[in-house]
Amino acid sequence: MGDATIEVPRLEQDYFDDPHSIHALMREQAAATQVVLQRGLKVWLVTRYEEARIALADPRFRKDIRDERLIDRHFVGDPADRVQFNDTLAHHMLNMDPPDHTRLRKLVTKAFTARRVEQLRPRVQQITDELLDAMDGKSEVELLDALAFPLPITVICEMLDVSMDDREQFREWSNTLVGGTDPIATRDAGAAMAEYLAKLVEHKRAHPGDDIFSALVHASDEDDQLNNAELIAMAFLLLIAGHETTVNLIGNGTYHLLRNPDQLAALRADRSLLPNAIEEFLRLEGPVNQATVRYTAEEVELGGTVIPAEELVFVALSSANRDPNRFPDADKLDITRPAGGHLAFGHGVHYCLGAPLARMEGEIAIGSLLDRFDLSLAADPDTLRWREGTLIRGLYSLPVNLAPRGAR
Numbered sequence: 001m002g003d004a005t006i007e008v009p010r011l012e013q014d015y016f017d018d019p020h021s022i023h024a025l026m027r028e029q030a031a032a033t034q035v036v037l038q039r040g041l042k043v044w045l046v047t048r049y050e051e052a053r054i055a056l057a058d059p060r061f062r063k064d065i066r067d068e069r070l071i072d073r074h075f076v077g078d079p080a081d082r083v084q085f086n087d088t089l090a091h092h093m094l095n096m097d098p099p100d101h102t103r104l105r106k107l108v109t110k111a112f113t114a115r116r117v118e119q120l121r122p123r124v125q126q127i128t129d130e131l132l133d134a135m136d137g138k139s140e141v142e143l144l145d146a147l148a149f150p151l152p153i154t155v156i157c158e159m160l161d162v163s164m165d166d167r168e169q170f171r172e173w174s175n176t177l178v179g180g181t182d183p184i185a186t187r188d189a190g191a192a193m194a195e196y197l198a199k200l201v202e203h204k205r206a207h208p209g210d211d212i213f214s215a216l217v218h219a220s221d222e223d224d225q226l227n228n229a230e231l232i233a234m235a236f237l238l239l240i241a242g243h244e245t246t247v248n249l250i251g252n253g254t255y256h257l258l259r260n261p262d263q264l265a266a267l268r269a270d271r272s273l274l275p276n277a278i279e280e281f282l283r284l285e286g287p288v289n290q291a292t293v294r295y296t297a298e299e300v301e302l303g304g305t306v307i308p309a310e311e312l313v314f315v316a317l318s319s320a321n322r323d324p325n326r327f328p329d330a331d332k333l334d335i336t337r338p339a340g341g342h343l344a345f346g347h348g349v350h351y352c353l354g355a356p357l358a359r360m361e362g363e364i365a366i367g368s369l370l371d372r373f374d375l376s377l378a379a380d381p382d383t384l385r386w387r388e389g390t391l392i393r394g395l396y397s398l399p400v401n402l403a404p405r406g407a408r
């Protein structure tokens with residue numbers, strides 16, 4: 001690259017500990033900044049709100065990286081660290097542009113309608129109640145393990161009819177693939193997951209049930225149908241999204257609520273604030289830190305910054321959501337603010353398909369938790385660790401003190 005002499009900062013531990021301060025500095029200087037991600041990829045990070053919205057929706061920012069050489073060209077790390085993602089699993093709609101994307105999304109939307117999600121409400125409540133029952137009588141729990149992980153995982157596995165016995169294995173593969181720091185482990189987890197999903201597709205063809213996966217296998221749009229490879233990649237996308245995101249809406253939301261007792265009290269006093277509180281949690285500390293990779297199909301000028309053609313671009317959603325030009329007093333939790341317009345679910349054609357489900361799960365989990373228990377953090381907030389990785393923003397653990405409501 002011609003710019004080898006320019007020092008491009010690498011995102012390291014201080015970024016994972018506190019991305020927000022680093023984003024604030026970047027936002028002040030430019031709409032987009034070049035950085036090296038922890039795996040050694042040199043990319044542009046879009047940090048301002050207006051430009052983030054543009055980059056998410058403008059077709060000059062493309063998603064269908066078909067040529068691995070584009071990645072190789074921007075890889076500046078140790079070749080031994082270069083993570084090769086499983087081809088079968090990567091062939092899903094989040095890695096496609098229209099018209100391929102449009103076709104796949106249309107087929108899956110049919111099996112994933114808002115009405116179908118709403119029908120799940122009683123079951124989501126029931127799973128939540130069972131998890132809260134198991135917390136009864138305890139004075140301290142690790143909330144991610146006790147509630148935030150098992151709820152969305154159980155829901156998505158039931159929707160796709162992944163058997164109970166396989167879920168632990170799935171969570172392991174999913175964590176390895178999203179963490180993606182160890183090339184060998186990532187390759188092995190990818191291969192194992194692809195094989196597992198191929199068998200599941202075969203099974204669903206032969207024995208269709210009442211689940212979304214069966215509906216997808218049999219979904220057809222006039223003459224169109226998902227082929228085997230598309231089904232495997234689609235199932236992978238839904239399962240990964242169901243495993244890695246909503247957990248951190250519940251975790252990060254509860255964390256911020258417990259750090260802001262005035263906001264907790266306001267929510268307890270007026271429960272009609274809950275839907276807006278969920279939007280504010282998504283804005284302030286959404287589960288997706290940086291959106292998935294895009295590249296420039298041609299040179300693009302973005303808020304005064306020129307990004308050449310064929311550069312990799314990541315949109316820092318969590319930075320856009322704290323841009324003070326869009327959200328006044330942006331670092332503050334305020335569950336009464338108009339938080340709508342945040343970019344936590346993305347924007348444009350790839351806007352999150354699971355947003356209604358995630359919102360429903362978040363509301364039921366946090367609402368029911370507050371109904372049942374008085375809560376406080378059981379650790380000094382400064383000792384809590386955030387996951388290393390640029391995609392997902394979430395805690396490793398969230399210990400909380402519990403008491404039955406009204407006992408304190």
Ligand code: HEM
Nearest residue numbers: 093094241242245246249291292345346350352353354358
């Ligand atoms: C709070 C939880 C969630 C958050 C914050 C979230 C966030 C996002 C974001 C930011 C994108 C767009 C990424 C990009 O443009 O690079 C996305 C896409 C997507 N999400 Fe979610 N998600 C959540 C939960 C879920 C759930 C529960 C599911 C499904 C079970 C799901 C399924 C999807 C799918 C299929 C896409 C790709 C859509 C497309 O390419 O058209 N998400 N999500």
